[in-house]
Amino acid sequence: MTISSQSVLMANRAPYTPQRLPQAFYETASGAGQMRQPAALPDAPRVPDARYREPVLRPPPPLEPAPYRIGVGDVVLLATKSAGSTVEQLSGLLAAQTQRQGFTVRDDGTISIPDVGAPRIGGLTLEEAENELFEMLLANGMNPAFSLEVQDFNAHKVVVGGAVGSPSVVPITLQPLTLRLAIAAAGGLAVPDTRFATIRIFRNGSLYEIPVAEFDDDADLQDTILRSGDAVFVDLTYDYDRALEYFRQQIDVIALERQSRQQAFQELQAEIAFRQAALNERRSNFQTRLDLGAEARDYVYLSGEIANQTRLPLPFGQKASLADILFEAGGFDVTTGNPSHIYVLRPSPEPEEFGAVTAWHLDARNPAAFTLAARFEMRPDDVVFIEEQPITRWNRALRQFFPVLINTARSALGD
Structure with a gap:
């Protein structure tokens, strides 16, 4: 006919x-696994009582509020506002109109998004990160209908210890972290008499002091903005040396945490490299069988x-x-x-x-x-x-x- x-x-x-290529040609090594979580922080060291001395007001230099910058360890959420063909195009990234997926910022500042790539958003504000993702989605021919938010704030922290309800590590979020909010997040002040207590702030090797009595009466002192790496200690002893030792130990704890995270990142890289080698071997074996006519x-x-x-x-x-x-x-x-x-x-x-x-x-x-x-x-x-x-x-x-x-x-x- x-x-x-x-x-x-x-x-x-x-x-x-049509015949399909082996599954090895559709897999990627980036999905080899998740980076293990670093070890938990040790308990805060105890600071024994010491002799009383008159507290002196020495507040830290004021800081201007600044937009939050995404950092290593933060978990960001990507969500789409559209459905239908747009969802199908962003299948690995945005699965449905109401579904959201979290991605952890790795040590190199990137996040791994299947079928899209690894945009570097570490050190960027949310607006800058949205622009970066927008450009990458456009470059991949995808509809960039998405929203971005930070789910878990893990990159920027302030240590709060001493005479508080629950000594802890307080994360810095989109809202600037003030001294009042940090102390409230740690359970509030636990001092029997505010006249004999001092709030000490350790920042970049310098120690600042705010008597609790003045802190309670001064809204400006309560609104003191803290920044990542600050250590706050509510002291009942007024012992400068012991407070300084506490801060040094907290800095050592942060260094250990960073070292543990770096080791976990190296282990993940090794696992990805091993998986990549295995995928390449399977692909090479298939190509060899194909060249020899051993594949139907x-x-x-x-x-x-x-x-x-x-x-x-x-x-x-x-x-x-x-x-x-x-x-x-x-x-x-x-x-x-x-x-x-x-x-x-x-x-x-x-x-x-x-x-x-x-x-x-x-x-x-x-x-x-x-x-x-x-x-x-x-x-x-x-x-x-x-x-x-x-x-x-x-x-x-x-x-x-x-x-x-x-x-x-x-x-x-x-x-």
């Missing part, structure tokens, strides 16, 4: 599922008036058209091949119809008709046959006839 729009639809109805493939066969009569494997993961097969083979020479007689021969898949063949005819002299070749899907064991030109048939007949005629004439003259 002639290849037409209707016959192409009929031919394409034949069921066929679906083929289409080319014959007739074509440069190289051969078989071509159908691609993995997608369907090939008649035009793909013709151009993959390098096309054909129209001086010998007849473009008006291109045939696709398809054997019947039914066992009881063994030997039955359906033939489709394409007249490629008409460019509009040739466009149908790009829509005609190939199936395993199809045979593409290109008939020879009439003049080619005569030329070959003459080339075979003339040697016989000359030899006959020579024999007659010789006789």
